[in-house]
Amino acid sequence: MASLGMSEAERDAIAGFERDIITPSMTALVILQFTATWCGPCKQLSPILDKVAGDYAAKGVILKRIDVDQDKIIADQFRIQSVPTVYAMFQGQPVADLTQYRTEAQLGKAIDQLLGQLPVTGEAQDLQAEVAPLITMAETVLAEGDATRAASIFAQVQAMDPGNPEVIGGLVRAVIAEGKPDEARILLDAIDAQAGQHPAIARARAALDLASAPVADVSAEQARIAADPDDHEARFAIANAKVAAGDRDGAAEELLTIIGRDPAWNEGAAKARLLQMLEAAGYEDQWGRGIRRRLSALLFT
16 A cells, blocks of 8 residues: 555554554454444444454454544545445455355354465464374374274374364274273263264264174074075174174175165165265275275166
8 A cells, every 4th residue: 555645644554454454464364344333233243253253263363343434544445335344354365255244154154165265374273284194193003903002192182182073083983993982982972062063073973883783693694594585684683793793894795785685675774884884984995985886886777
Protein backbone atom coordinates (compact mmCIF):
# COMPACT_ATOMS: atom_id res chain seq x y z
CA MET A 1 0.00 0.00 0.00
CA ALA A 2 1.46 3.35 -1.03
CA SER A 3 1.70 5.90 1.76
CA LEU A 4 2.32 9.05 -0.31
CA GLY A 5 -0.13 11.81 0.65
CA MET A 6 -1.55 9.91 3.59
CA SER A 7 -2.15 11.28 7.04
CA GLU A 8 -0.13 10.06 9.97
CA ALA A 9 -3.15 8.10 11.25
CA GLU A 10 -3.51 6.38 7.90
CA ARG A 11 0.18 5.51 7.79
CA ASP A 12 -0.11 4.10 11.30
CA ALA A 13 -3.12 2.00 10.22
CA ILE A 14 -1.18 0.58 7.27
CA ALA A 15 1.86 -0.14 9.41
CA GLY A 16 -0.33 -1.90 11.95
CA PHE A 17 -2.01 -3.91 9.22
CA GLU A 18 1.32 -5.07 7.85
CA ARG A 19 2.63 -5.88 11.33
CA ASP A 20 -0.45 -7.58 12.77
CA ILE A 21 -1.93 -9.26 9.69
CA ILE A 22 0.40 -9.43 6.70
CA THR A 23 3.48 -10.63 8.62
CA PRO A 24 1.69 -13.38 10.61
CA SER A 25 -0.05 -14.53 7.42
CA MET A 26 3.31 -15.53 5.94
CA THR A 27 3.08 -18.77 7.91
CA ALA A 28 -0.34 -18.71 9.59
CA LEU A 29 -3.89 -18.59 8.27
CA VAL A 30 -5.30 -15.24 9.37
CA ILE A 31 -9.07 -14.95 9.66
CA LEU A 32 -9.76 -11.26 9.09
CA GLN A 33 -13.11 -9.90 10.24
CA PHE A 34 -14.21 -6.44 9.13
CA THR A 35 -16.59 -5.13 11.74
CA ALA A 36 -18.10 -2.03 13.35
CA THR A 37 -19.35 -1.14 16.80
CA TRP A 38 -22.84 -0.39 15.46
CA CYS A 39 -23.14 -3.70 13.55
CA GLY A 40 -25.61 -6.12 15.16
CA PRO A 41 -24.73 -9.16 12.97
CA CYS A 42 -21.04 -8.52 13.77
CA LYS A 43 -21.79 -8.88 17.47
CA GLN A 44 -23.52 -12.19 16.78
CA LEU A 45 -20.71 -13.50 14.60
CA SER A 46 -17.75 -12.36 16.70
CA PRO A 47 -18.09 -14.93 19.55
CA ILE A 48 -18.47 -17.71 16.98
CA LEU A 49 -15.27 -16.61 15.28
CA ASP A 50 -13.55 -16.38 18.66
CA LYS A 51 -14.54 -19.97 19.44
CA VAL A 52 -13.46 -21.34 16.06
CA ALA A 53 -10.16 -19.45 16.12
CA GLY A 54 -9.47 -20.82 19.60
CA ASP A 55 -10.22 -24.36 18.45
CA TYR A 56 -7.83 -24.00 15.50
CA ALA A 57 -5.09 -21.96 17.18
CA ALA A 58 -2.73 -24.92 17.44
CA LYS A 59 -3.13 -25.49 13.70
CA GLY A 60 -1.81 -22.05 12.86
CA VAL A 61 -5.08 -20.08 12.65
CA ILE A 62 -5.18 -16.50 13.94
CA LEU A 63 -8.19 -14.18 14.22
CA LYS A 64 -7.80 -10.45 13.58
CA ARG A 65 -10.37 -7.67 13.33
CA ILE A 66 -10.53 -4.39 11.42
CA ASP A 67 -12.99 -1.72 12.53
CA VAL A 68 -14.16 -0.13 9.28
CA ASP A 69 -14.74 3.22 11.00
CA GLN A 70 -11.39 3.38 12.77
CA ASP A 71 -9.29 1.97 9.91
CA LYS A 72 -11.24 3.26 6.93
CA ILE A 73 -8.20 3.19 4.67
CA ILE A 74 -7.81 -0.57 5.16
CA ALA A 75 -11.51 -1.15 4.55
CA ASP A 76 -11.28 0.94 1.38
CA GLN A 77 -8.31 -1.07 0.12
CA PHE A 78 -10.43 -4.23 0.50
CA ARG A 79 -13.47 -2.47 -1.00
CA ILE A 80 -15.63 -3.44 1.93
CA GLN A 81 -19.27 -2.73 1.12
CA SER A 82 -20.91 -4.18 4.22
CA VAL A 83 -20.10 -5.73 7.56
CA PRO A 84 -19.49 -8.31 8.74
CA THR A 85 -17.12 -9.32 5.97
CA VAL A 86 -14.68 -12.14 6.72
CA TYR A 87 -11.64 -13.13 4.67
CA ALA A 88 -9.02 -15.81 5.11
CA MET A 89 -5.54 -14.42 4.50
CA PHE A 90 -2.39 -16.35 3.72
CA GLN A 91 1.01 -15.01 2.68
CA GLY A 92 -0.40 -11.52 2.44
CA GLN A 93 -3.29 -12.37 0.11
CA PRO A 94 -7.00 -13.15 0.60
CA VAL A 95 -7.44 -16.85 -0.17
CA ALA A 96 -11.14 -17.26 0.68
CA ASP A 97 -14.23 -15.22 1.46
CA LEU A 98 -15.77 -16.71 4.60
CA THR A 99 -18.52 -14.12 4.99
CA GLN A 100 -21.31 -16.55 4.10
CA TYR A 101 -20.37 -18.95 6.91
CA ARG A 102 -22.11 -18.10 10.17
CA THR A 103 -21.90 -21.29 12.27
CA GLU A 104 -19.03 -23.14 13.92
CA ALA A 105 -19.60 -26.17 11.71
CA GLN A 106 -19.59 -24.17 8.47
CA LEU A 107 -16.50 -22.19 9.43
CA GLY A 108 -14.69 -25.30 10.66
CA LYS A 109 -15.34 -27.15 7.41
CA ALA A 110 -14.10 -24.18 5.35
CA ILE A 111 -10.97 -23.81 7.47
CA ASP A 112 -10.26 -27.55 7.29
CA GLN A 113 -10.36 -27.32 3.50
CA LEU A 114 -7.97 -24.36 3.49
CA LEU A 115 -5.55 -26.06 5.88
CA GLY A 116 -5.56 -29.09 3.61
CA GLN A 117 -4.57 -26.94 0.63
CA LEU A 118 -2.13 -24.41 2.09
CA PRO A 119 1.28 -24.90 3.75
CA VAL A 120 0.14 -23.33 7.02
CA THR A 121 2.42 -24.06 9.96
CA GLY A 122 1.39 -24.30 13.59
CA GLU A 123 2.02 -26.38 16.68
CA ALA A 124 -0.27 -29.13 15.43
CA GLN A 125 1.48 -29.37 12.06
CA ASP A 126 4.89 -29.38 13.75
CA LEU A 127 3.78 -32.17 16.07
CA GLN A 128 2.35 -34.15 13.16
CA ALA A 129 5.65 -33.88 11.30
CA GLU A 130 7.43 -35.17 14.39
CA VAL A 131 5.17 -38.14 15.12
CA ALA A 132 4.49 -39.29 11.54
CA PRO A 133 7.80 -41.15 11.10
CA LEU A 134 7.41 -42.70 14.55
CA ILE A 135 3.96 -44.01 13.62
CA THR A 136 5.42 -45.47 10.43
CA MET A 137 8.17 -47.14 12.47
CA ALA A 138 5.67 -48.63 14.92
CA GLU A 139 3.46 -49.92 12.10
CA THR A 140 6.46 -51.54 10.44
CA VAL A 141 7.52 -53.21 13.68
CA LEU A 142 3.95 -54.46 14.23
CA ALA A 143 3.75 -55.82 10.67
CA GLU A 144 7.02 -57.68 11.27
CA GLY A 145 5.43 -59.43 14.25
CA ASP A 146 7.05 -57.71 17.23
CA ALA A 147 3.85 -56.61 18.95
CA THR A 148 5.51 -55.80 22.29
CA ARG A 149 8.04 -53.42 20.75
CA ALA A 150 5.34 -51.87 18.54
CA ALA A 151 3.13 -51.29 21.59
CA SER A 152 6.06 -49.62 23.36
CA ILE A 153 6.68 -47.27 20.44
CA PHE A 154 2.99 -46.41 20.10
CA ALA A 155 2.78 -45.74 23.85
CA GLN A 156 5.74 -43.35 23.65
CA VAL A 157 4.15 -41.52 20.71
CA GLN A 158 0.84 -41.34 22.57
CA ALA A 159 2.64 -39.51 25.39
CA MET A 160 3.71 -36.92 22.80
CA ASP A 161 0.32 -36.71 21.05
CA PRO A 162 -2.37 -38.10 23.37
CA GLY A 163 -5.40 -37.46 21.17
CA ASN A 164 -4.03 -38.76 17.87
CA PRO A 165 -6.46 -41.48 16.69
CA GLU A 166 -3.84 -43.09 14.44
CA VAL A 167 -1.60 -43.57 17.47
CA ILE A 168 -4.43 -44.88 19.66
CA GLY A 169 -5.62 -47.22 16.92
CA GLY A 170 -2.12 -48.55 16.36
CA LEU A 171 -1.59 -49.04 20.09
CA VAL A 172 -4.88 -50.95 20.35
CA ARG A 173 -3.90 -53.28 17.50
CA ALA A 174 -0.46 -53.84 19.02
CA VAL A 175 -1.97 -54.68 22.40
CA ILE A 176 -4.40 -57.07 20.71
CA ALA A 177 -1.48 -58.75 18.96
CA GLU A 178 0.13 -59.16 22.39
CA GLY A 179 -2.94 -61.11 23.46
CA LYS A 180 -4.39 -58.42 25.73
CA PRO A 181 -7.93 -57.76 24.43
CA ASP A 182 -9.15 -56.43 27.79
CA GLU A 183 -6.45 -53.75 27.77
CA ALA A 184 -7.36 -52.90 24.18
CA ARG A 185 -11.01 -52.53 25.14
CA ILE A 186 -10.09 -50.10 27.93
CA LEU A 187 -8.11 -47.97 25.46
CA LEU A 188 -11.03 -47.85 23.02
CA ASP A 189 -13.57 -47.04 25.73
CA ALA A 190 -11.50 -44.03 26.78
CA ILE A 191 -11.55 -42.21 23.43
CA ASP A 192 -13.97 -39.35 22.76
CA ALA A 193 -16.79 -39.44 20.24
CA GLN A 194 -14.97 -37.39 17.59
CA ALA A 195 -11.87 -39.59 17.62
CA GLY A 196 -14.14 -42.61 17.53
CA GLN A 197 -15.19 -41.69 13.99
CA HIS A 198 -11.64 -41.91 12.65
CA PRO A 199 -10.84 -44.82 10.28
CA ALA A 200 -7.90 -45.83 12.46
CA ILE A 201 -10.26 -46.38 15.39
CA ALA A 202 -12.72 -48.28 13.21
CA ARG A 203 -9.85 -50.51 12.13
CA ALA A 204 -8.87 -51.08 15.77
CA ARG A 205 -12.46 -51.93 16.73
CA ALA A 206 -12.65 -54.43 13.88
CA ALA A 207 -9.41 -56.01 15.05
CA LEU A 208 -10.76 -56.29 18.60
CA ASP A 209 -14.01 -57.86 17.39
CA LEU A 210 -12.04 -60.44 15.44
CA ALA A 211 -9.75 -61.12 18.39
CA SER A 212 -12.80 -61.68 20.58
CA ALA A 213 -14.05 -64.55 18.44
CA PRO A 214 -14.18 -67.66 20.68
CA VAL A 215 -11.89 -70.58 19.95
CA ALA A 216 -14.09 -73.56 19.23
CA ASP A 217 -13.89 -77.22 18.24
CA VAL A 218 -15.53 -77.34 14.79
CA SER A 219 -14.96 -80.99 13.97
CA ALA A 220 -18.72 -81.51 13.88
CA GLU A 221 -19.12 -78.63 11.45
CA GLN A 222 -16.33 -80.01 9.26
CA ALA A 223 -18.22 -83.31 9.08
CA ARG A 224 -21.38 -81.43 8.09
CA ILE A 225 -19.50 -79.64 5.30
CA ALA A 226 -18.13 -82.92 4.02
CA ALA A 227 -21.70 -84.21 3.79
CA ASP A 228 -23.17 -80.98 2.41
CA PRO A 229 -20.86 -78.30 0.91
CA ASP A 230 -23.81 -75.87 0.94
CA ASP A 231 -24.17 -76.00 4.73
CA HIS A 232 -23.25 -72.33 5.08
CA GLU A 233 -23.97 -72.20 8.78
CA ALA A 234 -21.33 -74.87 9.41
CA ARG A 235 -18.87 -73.19 7.05
CA PHE A 236 -19.41 -69.82 8.76
CA ALA A 237 -18.68 -71.41 12.15
CA ILE A 238 -15.48 -72.87 10.72
CA ALA A 239 -14.49 -69.46 9.36
CA ASN A 240 -15.01 -67.88 12.79
CA ALA A 241 -12.93 -70.60 14.42
CA LYS A 242 -10.12 -69.90 11.96
CA VAL A 243 -10.38 -66.18 12.73
CA ALA A 244 -9.98 -66.98 16.43
CA ALA A 245 -6.95 -69.15 15.64
CA GLY A 246 -5.33 -66.33 13.65
CA ASP A 247 -5.71 -68.18 10.34
CA ARG A 248 -6.99 -65.31 8.22
CA ASP A 249 -6.18 -67.11 4.96
CA GLY A 250 -8.29 -70.09 5.95
CA ALA A 251 -11.09 -67.91 7.29
CA ALA A 252 -11.15 -65.84 4.10
CA GLU A 253 -11.34 -68.97 1.94
CA GLU A 254 -14.37 -70.23 3.87
CA LEU A 255 -16.10 -66.86 3.70
CA LEU A 256 -15.36 -66.42 -0.03
CA THR A 257 -16.82 -69.87 -0.64
CA ILE A 258 -20.07 -68.88 1.08
CA ILE A 259 -20.21 -65.61 -0.85
CA GLY A 260 -19.55 -67.42 -4.13
CA ARG A 261 -22.33 -69.91 -3.47
CA ASP A 262 -24.89 -67.59 -1.84
CA PRO A 263 -23.83 -63.95 -1.27
CA ALA A 264 -27.15 -63.11 0.41
CA TRP A 265 -26.98 -65.95 2.93
CA ASN A 266 -27.96 -64.84 6.43
CA GLU A 267 -28.39 -61.24 5.27
CA GLY A 268 -24.87 -61.13 3.86
CA ALA A 269 -23.18 -62.32 7.06
CA ALA A 270 -20.19 -63.83 5.24
CA LYS A 271 -19.53 -60.63 3.31
CA ALA A 272 -19.87 -58.54 6.48
CA ARG A 273 -17.38 -60.76 8.32
CA LEU A 274 -14.92 -60.64 5.45
CA LEU A 275 -15.19 -56.85 5.21
CA GLN A 276 -14.50 -56.68 8.94
CA MET A 277 -11.34 -58.70 8.40
CA LEU A 278 -10.31 -56.35 5.58
CA GLU A 279 -10.95 -53.32 7.75
CA ALA A 280 -8.79 -54.77 10.51
CA ALA A 281 -6.01 -55.48 8.01
CA GLY A 282 -5.99 -51.91 6.70
CA TYR A 283 -6.34 -50.57 3.16
CA GLU A 284 -2.62 -50.76 2.39
CA ASP A 285 -2.27 -54.40 3.43
CA GLN A 286 -1.11 -56.59 0.52
CA TRP A 287 -3.16 -59.56 1.71
CA GLY A 288 -6.23 -57.36 1.96
CA ARG A 289 -5.77 -56.07 -1.57
CA GLY A 290 -5.72 -59.58 -2.93
CA ILE A 291 -8.85 -60.56 -0.99
CA ARG A 292 -10.66 -57.40 -2.17
CA ARG A 293 -9.93 -58.31 -5.78
CA ARG A 294 -11.32 -61.79 -5.26
CA LEU A 295 -14.38 -60.43 -3.48
CA SER A 296 -15.04 -57.95 -6.30
CA ALA A 297 -14.71 -60.71 -8.87
CA LEU A 298 -17.33 -62.77 -7.04
CA LEU A 299 -19.77 -59.92 -6.61
CA PHE A 300 -19.45 -58.06 -9.91
CA THR A 301 -18.64 -60.66 -12.58
